[in-house]
Amino acid sequence: MDFQPTEDQRDLRAGVRGLLEGRYGREALRAAVDAAAGAGTGAGAAVDRGLWRELGEAGFFALRLPESEGGVGLGLPEAVLVFEEAGRALVPGPLVATHLAAGVVPGAAAGTAVVTAFDLAGDLAGDLVAYLGEADAVLGAAVLPVGEPVRAADPLTPLHRVARPGGAEASASASRSASRSASRSVSVSAYVSEGALLTAALQVGSALRTVELAVRYAGEREQFGQPIGAFQAVKHTCAQMLVRAEVARTAVYAAAVTGDPGEAAAAKLLADGAAVRNARDCLQVHGGMGFTWEADVHLHLKRAWVRAEQWRTAAEAEELLAAELLDSAG
Template sequence: MDFRLTGEQRDLRAGMRDLLAGRYGREALRASVEAGAAVDRRLWRELGEAGFFSLRLPEADGGVGLGLPEAVLVFEEAGRALLPGPLVATHLAAGVVPGAASGTTVVTAFDLGGPLVAHLGEADAVLGASAPPAGEPVRSVDPLTPLHRVTGPGPAAGHPAAGHPAPGRPDAGRRPDAGPDPAPYPDPAPYRDEGALLTAALQVGSALRTVELAVDHAGRREQFGKPIGAFQAVKHLCAGMLVRAEVARTAVYAAAVTGDAAEIAAAKLLADEAAVQGARDCLQVYGGMGFTWEADVHLHLKRAWVRAEQWRTAAQAEELLAADLLGTVG
């Protein structure tokens, strides 16, 4: 399998990086955190105009006509920039929900399992639902991923996109203590594989960015008259971060090419570990400064925690991989 990017793919990635650097750099990120506004409607429309959401729609339908390999490249850049909002759900809704492809409609999904929905208060639509349900705010670990617990009616009965629990997994992804469902929820199963892969790409982008942050800080911060990057312990931390991130990136690229459900599950597992552990190790490189509000490292860690619970959790991915292995062995 050839993982070398084509010239067009490199240009696509560079173009997305330039767009986000100009429109959502560090100052914009910190302004979003301070304001508590996760979705910038103007930027959302600019992403739509750039083809972020319509990337995989056929050209005949107004899309770009590309595939999953290209999608993971642009999502990787979004993860690197810590771009907030229901990016995956809106991308998946292109061609299904009016306005999603152009970025004029913000779409979220029941990708956290059970009654929790991210960005419900900012969304115009919920993937698979006839209308956004009512919900009450729930405190989120990530300041740019607001959560709501659904309290009102779910999708209209008989709505074509209102799904049912996955066979054998009626409460997949729900906390054991969450109590009975207050309403039926749209089943994200038809979108779960692609949603998990795109979320894994976001995690990879975040993991690679924390490597950059750690290496940069290790080269500037001095102790005992020399950069801390000269010390073996710090070198080992940075090297481990890089290995995890690159292995996860390779797995994501491979899964984007094959589209295999088991490979996507493996990619999500590796990407979640790379993003979460990478941010933790980056905090160690930063030392006490990394735990302060002024540093950006904690934002990567908090976002990685939330993404690890979206579309496919570690437990769900492990069960899928185990079933695939048993099926192969049998």
């Protein structure tokens, strides 16, 4: 089976990359980070409504809607390509939830509505919801809930804690299942599996971008009269980063073609590991410079941490894969 992108798919990816480079390049990213930091915890707007509408006009959210419903009529393989580019650019906002809401929530497909979801692991105090303060709707919820802002690791992912129906005694997994089951026109299995796969694509984009950042810095930074990229330890680190990112990307592409929930869970597991570990290794290649606010490395690491807790955590993916192995063995 050939998993190589077709010419049309490559053109689609190139078009999305060009749009994001022109509309949400590094200057826009840093401006958003500085604005969020200056506004304080949970108060900074992370969703650029203008960019959101442009993504909608470009078909980002309606990509998988049938043409008869005003969509582009493509599938998961094309969706993971465009989400990979969004992850590479660190575009903030509930991209996955809004994409899943196309055809369900009015305005989601066109990018005129921002839709979030109960996709983060909660605790005994309630469920965490990203971008609640900026959302027009929550996927599967009849009304927009009220939440309390909480500090987030990623400055561009504002979080709110929402009281869980049924009291604090209910488990986080049960709460998430209840929230997801309320989603209109989207089955529970498709809702979680596709959300996990699209989030994995975002993680892959970030993992590949940190490879680029590490290699570029290794070629520019000199030590003992030569670029640090000439040293074997740095070479090996960059090579390992590339292998992680490419293995995860292959898993994401394969899961997008097969549509298998188990393969989607495996792809999320690999992509989370690649995004987090690559960001850490990229930080090490940058040395002391990597720890500064001015460097972009910490933004990739913080976003990767948040995404690793979205839609399907490592523990949830491992449980699903273990259950599938037991079923096949029986």
